[in-house]
Structure formats: structure tokens, C-alpha cells
Amino acid sequence: MTKSQITLAILFTLLTFIDVSTSSSNVFNVVSFGAKPDGVTDSTAAFLKAWQAACVSAYSATVMVPTGTFLVKGITFTGPCKSKLKFQVAGTVVAPADYWAFGNSGYWILFNRVSKMSLVGGTFDARASGFWACRKSGQNCPPGVRSITFNAAKDVVISGVKSMNSQMSHMTLKGCTNVAVRNIKLVAPGNSPNTDGFGVQSSTGITLTGSTVQTGDDCVSIGPGTRNFLISKLNCGPGHGVSIGSLAKTLNEDGVENVTVSNSVFTGTTNGVRIKSWARASTGFVNKVFFQNLIMKNVQNPIIIDQNYCPTHQGCPTEHSGVKISQVTYRNIQGTSATQQAMNLACSKTNPCTGITLQDIKLTYNKGTPATSYCFNAAGTNLGVIQPTSCLNK
Ligand SMILES: *[C@@H]1O[C@H](CO)[C@@H](O)[C@H](O)[C@H]1NC(C)=O
Numbered sequence: 294m295t296k297s298q299i300t301l302a303i304l305f306t307l308l309t310f311i312d313v314s315t316s317s318s319n320v321f322n323v324v325s326f327g328a329k330p331d332g333v334t335d336s337t338a339a340f341l342k343a344w345q346a347a348c349v350s351a352y353s354a355t356v357m358v359p360t361g362t363f364l365v366k367g368i369t370f371t372g373p374c375k376s377k378l379k380f381q382v383a384g385t386v387v388a389p390a391d392y393w394a395f396g397n398s399g400y401w402i403l404f405n406r407v408s409k410m411s412l413v414g415g416t417f418d419a420r421a422s423g424f425w426a427c428r429k430s431g432q433n434c435p436p437g438v439r440s441i442t443f444n445a446a447k448d449v450v451i452s453g454v455k456s457m458n459s460q461m462s463h464m465t466l467k468g469c470t471n472v473a474v475r476n477i478k479l480v481a482p483g484n485s486p487n488t489d490g491f492g493v494q495s496s497t498g499i500t501l502t503g504s505t506v507q508t509g510d511d512c513v514s515i516g517p518g519t520r521n522f523l524i525s526k527l528n529c530g531p532g533h534g535v536s537i538g539s540l541a542k543t544l545n546e547d548g549v550e551n552v553t554v555s556n557s558v559f560t561g562t563t564n565g566v567r568i569k570s571w572a573r574a575s576t577g578f579v580n581k582v583f584f585q586n587l588i589m590k591n592v593q594n595p596i597i598i599d600q601n602y603c604p605t606h607q608g609c610p611t612e613h614s615g616v617k618i619s620q621v622t623y624r625n626i627q628g629t630s631a632t633q634q635a636m637n638l639a640c641s642k643t644n645p646c647t648g649i650t651l652q653d654i655k656l657t658y659n660k661g662t663p664a665t666s667y668c669f670n671a672a673g674t675n676l677g678v679i680q681p682t683s684c685l686n687k
Pocket of ligand 1: 520521522523551553
């Protein structure tokens, strides 16, 4: 070796050594901070201490939750942290079985203003069966909590996470930018009340890929202010399908733009792909939506726009929706409808849907009669073969 080669070799050895030493010393194991993997000892304070130690690290750090079951109460992990942070879970995190333990906070596990962070692996079980029973029996119950929430997060990866038995939503993103969610599983019984799967609002640049949602409410719910959201390879059902809305909850509302749902399967759901708004005034809109390469298996409403939502006709003085829907494409959607009306495009009385494209749709009804379609104030273009016959205004 030449002198410079030797220098380089020494340098590489040193670098490797430094890298190994920093990465091992930068693992913050919750057990080292007092957490107990017994499922009964309250490990909330230990989780917070591990987070706080990792969060001030000058090098990229890992919060490690090893195998075992950890009881954690309502908890907020606050960022941004000094360096990249990985929150790695090998075990199971359970919520207190007593649903009164959360008060009115609305959250079980909240990540607030984190950036450059990843949440990897683990099972989060909110154990909400007592809470659902309380709600179903009409007793006095607390408002309920979401299981995992990211508020105002930026540059986040969520991967391989399983959430079970949530009280309300399993996972919610609000005010987030650039979040990639991969290979997650959200599970609650089909008859559990208001257990939405994945919810997004006021966020941009979100992807949800390769995931399974089996729950009692929307598999994915898309709220006002969602932009550039891509869903692909979703397995949805049981549940209420993918829903843009309900929109027009408030008069001054941000719109929904550039949402794609592709290469996904819906099994036994109440809806496939839905856009839903209250029948009342709003500044909201829905623009540039692509529903493509979808398989419907025994879905009650495979394709549905419902702009007349107003249960018990309360709070909708004009009974028409101010939400403007435009540029919505339905392409290559096939399978079976559990009701005869496989396609229902019921747009606002005062704001017609425009630029709807239907292309290569094949939805059948398996009860001996052909499937039907219904349109109200829906205009656009038909391409390829469309079954049931399209009812769009040209
Ligand atoms: C639309 O969203 C996709 C992600 O689904 C993104 O890649 C694309 O850049 C967005 N388009 C525009 C015009 O922002």
C-alpha cells in the first residue's frame, strides 16, 4: 500500500468505529428508563423519558420498545427533535382498559410537531371493547380518543405498524407535510362504532401504500385541506370504504385536491369510493381526483357521490351543497355490487359536478337483474365500456 492508501484505510477504520459506537449509544430503550414489559405497570413516564433523551441527541437516535407488552396512558411526544429519530417498536403497547382514564383529551398517542422521524413496527392495542359497549348501550360515555395521531408533522415515515381496537380513529394526520405510510394494518370489528381507519386533513404530500384496513367506519377518511394524497394497494373491508368527506361541515372550509386511489380492493364494504358533503353552504371544493384500477367485491355502493347529506334534515336551511366537485376520474373499476344501484352520482342542486370521467367500468349485481346507475346534476365524459350504462350529462 502507498502512504495515502494506508491513511485512507486508517480513516475508514476510524469512521466505521465512530459510526458503530454512536449508533449503539444512541438507542434509548424504554426499559432502561423504567418501562416494564408486563402489560400492567404504567410505563407512560418511562416512554416520555426515553423520548426526551432521544430528542435532544446530537446524532440520529432510536427510541426502542422491545418485545413484551407495555401499558401506556395518554401520551404526547413533542418535536421537533435535534436529529433524525426512529421510534422502533418490537412489542405491544396497550391502552388502559378503563376508558375513563383519558378524560377529554381526544388522543391516546400523539406525536406533535415532529420532523425527520420514523415510526416502525409494533402493535398498538387500544382495547376499546368496553368503550364501544358503553356507546352502543347509550350510557354516559367519554368522547373517546384516536389511537395514533400526528399533528403538524413533517418528513415522516410510518411503516409496519399495527393498530387494533381503537376507540375512535386508528391513525390520523392533521396539518402534516410529506408523510409516507407503508404496510400498516388497522383492525377493529366491523360493528365497532366510529372506528375510522386512516384519516387525513389539512395535509399535503401523503402516501398510504400496501396497507390493510378492517374496521367499523371509513377505511380511509379524507378531510378538508388534503392535497396530493396517494393511496395504493389498499385492502379495505369490512368498513365504510374510502371517503372524501364529510365536507361542508363549516362554511369556510378548505378544499380537497389531487387525490388518487389506485390498485386497491374493497371487500364487503358499505361504500367503495365515496365523495360526501353536507347539503349546506360552504367554500369547499373537490378537484382532480383519480379512482383507478379498483376491485369491488360485494360492495353496497361501489361508486358514490352524495352531496345531499343532512341526517334528519337538521342544520341544512337551503338543502343544497356549496361544495363544487370537478375533474373526478373513475377508471377501470370492476367487480360486484351488493345493491342494484352500483353507481350513484348525486351532485349538488346548485353546483353540478363537472368533468367527471367514466372509463372501463364493469360492475355487476348478482341477484338476476342488471346493475343500475343514478345521476343528478353530473356532467362529463364516457370512455370505453361502462356497465351499468352511464347516466352522465354530456
Ligand atoms: C399530485 O399528487 C401526486 C401524489 O399523489 C404527486 O406526485 C403530484 O406531484 C401531484 N401533482 C401536483 C400537480 O401537485
